Amino acid sequence: MPATLFVVHGSHPCATVQRALELKGIEHRVAELPPAMHAPVAKLLFGRRTVPGLRLEDGERLTGSRAILRRLDELVPSPALLPEDEAARERVLAAEAWGDDVLQPVARRVLWYALDRAPTAIPTFQEHSALPLPAAVRPLLTPAIVALEHRLNRITPAGVRSDLLDLPRHLDRIDGWLQDGTLGGPQQNAADLQIAATLRLLMTMEDLDGPIRARPAGTLTLRVFPEWDGRVPAGTLPADWLRALQG
Numbered sequence: 001m002p003a004t005l006f007v008v009h010g011s012h013p014c015a016t017v018q019r020a021l022e023l024k025g026i027e028h029r030v031a032e033l034p035p036a037m038h039a040p041v042a043k044l045l046f047g048r049r050t051v052p053g054l055r056l057e058d059g060e061r062l063t064g065s066r067a068i069l070r071r072l073d074e075l076v077p078s079p080a081l082l083p084e085d086e087a088a089r090e091r092v093l094a095a096e097a098w099g100d101d102v103l104q105p106v107a108r109r110v111l112w113y114a115l116d117r118a119p120t121a122i123p124t125f126q127e128h129s130a131l132p133l134p135a136a137v138r139p140l141l142t143p144a145i146v147a148l149e150h151r152l153n154r155i156t157p158a159g160v161r162s163d164l165l166d167l168p169r170h171l172d173r174i175d176g177w178l179q180d181g182t183l184g185g186p187q188q189n190a191a192d193l194q195i196a197a198t199l200r201l202l203m204t205m206e207d208l209d210g211p212i213r214a215r216p217a218g219t220l221t222l223r224v225f226p227e228w229d230g231r232v233p234a235g236t237l238p239a240d241w242l243r244a245l246q247g
């Protein structure tokens with residue numbers, strides 16, 4: 001049996017790992033878990049309640065996007081997801097860690113906050129989902145999923161406001177890494193995959209799409225992930241909180 005990647009459809013770290021598997025040509029199937037309800041399943045299978053989780057052909061189980069990418073590089077060294085040069089490698093590892101620890105949660109908080117305000121956008125995130133949930137049942141589950149995600153991600157309006165006010169600073173940092181070559185080289189690296197997946201999820205919100213798309217960070221994102229389900233209409237996020245991004 002090929003490797004199995006356990007995902008939630010549209011999850012950004014899951015997309016990071018899936019793209020790494022594709023780049024390396026590792027045969028795999030994708031097992032999709034229902035959002036929010038995936039946590040107990042992931043905990044049972046991988047000992048940690050988050051996706052992505054990867055079960056390799058020989059049964060080895062891996063969890064966490066960064067740990068999975070490290071193991072994939074050991075198993076299939078080419079194309080490498082980290083540069084050979086020691087200093088460049090350290091820079092990519094630091095950018096990847098920042099993308100995981102700092103940027104990844106920003107997209108979760110802002111998106112689930114937005115989906116609470118615009119629940120009719122939720123089906124657009126399921127367009128290519130393979131979950132055998134009848135369309136009639138999905139709207140019934142939606143409020144519970146949104147509430148659970150708010151709890152899991154400790155979402156508050158003040159927190160989301162400060163995430164959005166900080167976003168221009170985050171984008172400046174990413175553009176700086178593109179300028180110094182840490183990101184955006186001819187061969188996609190681990191930090192490209194980690195950071196672009198989060199930016200792509202943020203770009204599903206029309207309020208954020210334009211300001212990100214206009215930057216080098218947006219160009220990288222669309223190069224790594226041209227397609228992504230989901231569209232949250234403009235005007236969903238409070239205009240006041242977006243001022244820093246537009247200015």
Ligand SMILES: N[C@@H](CCC(=O)N[C@@H](CS)C(=O)NCC(=O)O)C(=O)O
Pocket residue numbers: 008011012013039049050051052063064065066100104152
């Ligand atoms: N940062 C870790 C964790 C990923 C993560 O938090 N995934 C979310 C989905 S995007 C999740 O499974 N959340 C469930 C929870 O927090 O219980 C990684 O990159 O693998």
